[in-house]
Amino acid sequence: MATDVNYLRSRLPSIDKLLNNAALRDSIDIHGHNFVRDAARDLLAELRTAVAEGDESTAALLLADNLLDELSLRIRRRLSARTSTALRPVFNLTGTVIHTNLGRSTLPQEAINAVLTAASGPVDLEFDLDTARRGDRDIHLEHLLCDLTGAEAATVVNNNAAAVLLVLQALASGKEVILSRGELVEVGGSFRIPEVMQSAGCVLREVGTSNRTHLKDYANAINAQTGLLMRVHASNYVIQGFTASVASRELVALAHAHNLPLVNDLGSGTLVDMSRYGLPKEPTVGESLAGGADIVTFSGDKLLGGPQAGIIVGSRVLIDKIRSHPLKRALRVDKLTIAALTEVLRLYQDPRRLAQRLPVLRDLVRPLAEIQACAQRMLPIFSRYLSGVARVTLRPCRSQIGSGALPMESLESVALCIESGIEQSMTESDAALQALALALRRLPVPIVGRISDGAILLDLRCLRDEKLLTSQLAELAL
Numbered sequence: 001m002a003t004d005v006n007y008l009r010s011r012l013p014s015i016d017k018l019l020n021n022a023a024l025r026d027s028i029d030i031h032g033h034n035f036v037r038d039a040a041r042d043l044l045a046e047l048r049t050a051v052a053e054g055d056e057s058t059a060a061l062l063l064a065d066n067l068l069d070e071l072s073l074r075i076r077r078r079l080s081a082r083t084s085t086a087l088r089p090v091f092n093l094t095g096t097v098i099h100t101n102l103g104r105s106t107l108p109q110e111a112i113n114a115v116l117t118a119a120s121g122p123v124d125l126e127f128d129l130d131t132a133r134r135g136d137r138d139i140h141l142e143h144l145l146c147d148l149t150g151a152e153a154a155t156v157v158n159n160n161a162a163a164v165l166l167v168l169q170a171l172a173s174g175k176e177v178i179l180s181r182g183e184l185v186e187v188g189g190s191f192r193i194p195e196v197m198q199s200a201g202c203v204l205r206e207v208g209t210s211n212r213t214h215l216k217d218y219a220n221a222i223n224a225q226t227g228l229l230m231r232v233h234a235s236n237y238v239i240q241g242f243t244a245s246v247a248s249r250e251l252v253a254l255a256h257a258h259n260l261p262l263v264n265d266l267g268s269g270t271l272v273d274m275s276r277y278g279l280p281k282e283p284t285v286g287e288s289l290a291g292g293a294d295i296v297t298f299s300g301d302k303l304l305g306g307p308q309a310g311i312i313v314g315s316r317v318l319i320d321k322i323r324s325h326p327l328k329r330a331l332r333v334d335k336l337t338i339a340a341l342t343e344v345l346r347l348y349q350d351p352r353r354l355a356q357r358l359p360v361l362r363d364l365v366r367p368l369a370e371i372q373a374c375a376q377r378m379l380p381i382f383s384r385y386l387s388g389v390a391r392v393t394l395r396p397c398r399s400q401i402g403s404g405a406l407p408m409e410s411l412e413s414v415a416l417c418i419e420s421g422i423e424q425s426m427t428e429s430d431a432a433l434q435a436l437a438l439a440l441r442r443l444p445v446p447i448v449g450r451i452s453d454g455a456i457l458l459d460l461r462c463l464r465d466e467k468l469l470t471s472q473l474a475e476l477a478l
Contacts (some may be wrong), residue, residue, distance in 0.1 A: 008051045011062040013071070015040055023072035031079055040079045043071065049344050057391035060069065073475060078124065080444050090446045091469055095413065095459035097363050098402035102448065104301040104308070106359040108347060111306065111340040125335045138323065140338050144345040149285045149296075151313035155323045156300075157331035161196065162312030163297040164265050168200035171261060171295075171318065172227025176205040177340050180213040182245065184233040185267075193232055195226045195313020212244040215254060222258050231293075232265045235281065252292030261294040261318060269311070271348050277355055278410040279401075285313060294318055300337075303401075305360035306344035309339045317425045331402045363462050364401065368412050375414040380472070382416055385418050385473040390436060393417045411461070415449075418456040426448040429454065436478070 018040050019028065029034050038335060064070055107115075117123075128135040138155050145154035157163050168177065177197055184206065186192045197204040203225070207217040218229060228413035229251060248264075255262040266283060275281045282291050282303065288296045295318055300309030310331075322328065335340075345355050355361050375394050383392045395417035398410035418436065420429045437456050438449040445468060449458040463469065 005054075008059055008062045012047060012444060013066065015044070015365070018044075018071060018192050019023065019074075021068045023069050024075060027076055027079055029063065035459075036075065036079065039075050039082070039354040040071075043075055043078065060170065068287055075443070077444075077475070077477075082338055088446065090441075090448050092462045093415075093447060093449045093458040093460065095415070095450060095457065095461065096400045096402040097411075097462060098302055098360060100402070104402075105305045107307065108305070108349065108358055109342055110343040110357075113217055114339035114343045115336050118335045123335055125338070129242075137332065137335075137338060139344070140342055144342065144349075145311065145313055147346050148345060149313050150289050151285075151296075151319075152316040153319035154311065154313040155319055155328070155399075156333050157310045157312070157328070158333055158337075159308050160265070160267065160269075160297055160310040163312050164193075164329040165196055165200050166310075166325060166327050166331055167295055167297060167312060167322060168197060168202050169327055170322040171263070173201040174203075175201045175227025176223070176225045177220045177230050178205045178207055178218055178226060179230045179232065180208045180217075180245070181206045181210050182208060182213055182351040183230075183234060185232055185234055202381065213246060214244060215246050215250050218246065218251065218254055222254075222260070225257070226260060228261045228263055230265070231265045233267045248288070248291040248293070255294075256292070260361065261315070263295045263297070264288045266296060266298040268302040269296075270303040272351055274303070274356065276351075277361065279364060285368060289314065295322075300341055300344075303360070304344065305358045307340040309333055309337055309341055361469070366461055368414070371414050371460050374463060374466065375416065377458065377466065378416055378463075381470050381473065382418070385476060386436075386478075390418045390420060391478050393419075395455075395457065397457060397459055399459055406469055413459050413461040414458045417436065417455040418458070419454065439477050442477065443473060443475060 015037060018024070018031070019037060024036060024040075047058055047062070049061070061067070061070060065121055087103075094102070098104050124135070125140075126135045126137050127133075142154045145151060145156075178247065179193070184193050194204050197385055205221050205226070207213060207221045231248070231251065235371060247375055252262050266285060266288060268282070270282050270284055271286065273281065273284060285296050285298055293314065295312060295314035297310060297312050298304070300306040300311055304311075344358070347354055350357075355365050379392060379394055386392055393413050393416075397413050397415040399413040400410055418433075420432050433451055433454070433456055437449065437451060438454070440449065447458065447469065449456050451457070
């Protein structure tokens with residue numbers, strides 16, 4: 001039965017009555033009276049328009065017993081949206097630990113403190129305190145990187161794509177670079193090795209086939225125009241079956257026999273043997289250098305667990321050539337990156353405590369029993385808030401490491417499985433799930449999961465702040 005429009009309008013509270021509601025007191029303290037008043041005025045104007053248009057959901061809202069609290073909640077959401085920073089914190093419950101779209105690795109507290117210090121005032125970024133002369137910003141990181149990898153020298157740029165570009169342009173511009181066809185990778189954001197080669201002014205010389213490359217393929221390709229030999233770690237895919245590749249020591253010997261450098265792009269890159277923590281083996285930077293690679297490049301914000309950076313380590317002669325290239329200045333990192341990366345590298349000097357102190361590693365090695373206990377605590381809370389809307393159960397799942405690292409490996413985990421609580425067609429059920437997933441993402445701290453097999457899965461491997469997550473569920477707009 002239609003409700004009288006005049007009656008519905010009479011249910012709209014005055015601005016003063018709404019602002020005096022206890023649910024808005026904190027908002028007024030935080031944002032100021034005028035800002036909250038304007039948000040309330042906008043909401044009431046929209047509701048008047050909706051009433052005039054006969055909107056049924058608005059009618060239901062205005063007839064609710066808890067109208068003031070519901071309106072206050074909507075105002076708080078508007079204030080949150082208007083005042084949120086450009087980058088909002090989210091709960092990563094996707095099941096991908098190092099999630100590129102969610103900022104990759106979480107920094108340890110030591111790195112965060114260092115960033116705050118560097119951001120709050122002047123620092124000796126390029127200033128030698130002993131001589132009072134201009135210094136080199138690489139000096140803050142080089143000794144740590146050399147100690148941890150065994151390299152002679154090191155430099156850092158803003159990401160690994162930049163590192164590869166700089167190395168190629170500094171060492172092989174205008175020359176041929178020999179690379180196996182099985183390593184012509186494309187990673188996220190359409191970053192393709194052949195296109196990077198072209199941008200660096202190099203000529204790509206492909207050898208072998210996609211699944212089999214032999215030493216003679218490299219040897220036959222070497223000529224007077226060859227600038228370097230390159231290996232690219234296929235970190236985001238695996239070729240299985242009838243395959244063949246050249247051992248590193250053989251490729252190193254071939255390169256050095258022709259006085260050519262061997263460059264190894266490890267992509268994700270790690271400084272420690274992950275198998276010591278019960279994770280799958282991944283080639284380390286130190287192993288690559290010990291095997292004879294002249295230059296190794298890798299990321300700072302993937303398995304390393306630091307800020308976004310592209311790290312270049314290896315021969316001092318080659319690093320000096322790379323560092324003096326004009327492009328290096330355009331790709332250099334700032335004081336905040338140096339501060340954060342320095343503290344992350346220092347954690348690696350104590351490998352026995354690394355899994356407890358480095359957030360990305362802590363999440364990767366989190367015991368299944370701990371995740372299961374977390375799931376048991378979350379289940380009744382989510383079930384209560386989603387009662388009548390969805391059915392919540394626990395489901396075993398597999399977490400991914402992410403960002404191209406160990407693509408064929410996964411980790412046992414547990415997810416909250418949220419399914420439609422009523423009988424619906426497939427189309428209706430999918431729409432309901434999408435709406436619920438959107439409601440989760442619209443919370444003050446968005447909850448980001450994934451939809452799979454007709455359910456929303458919230459993988460709990462990376463959930464640490466249970467209190468914050470559950471405290472905002474009352475604000476779900478269902």
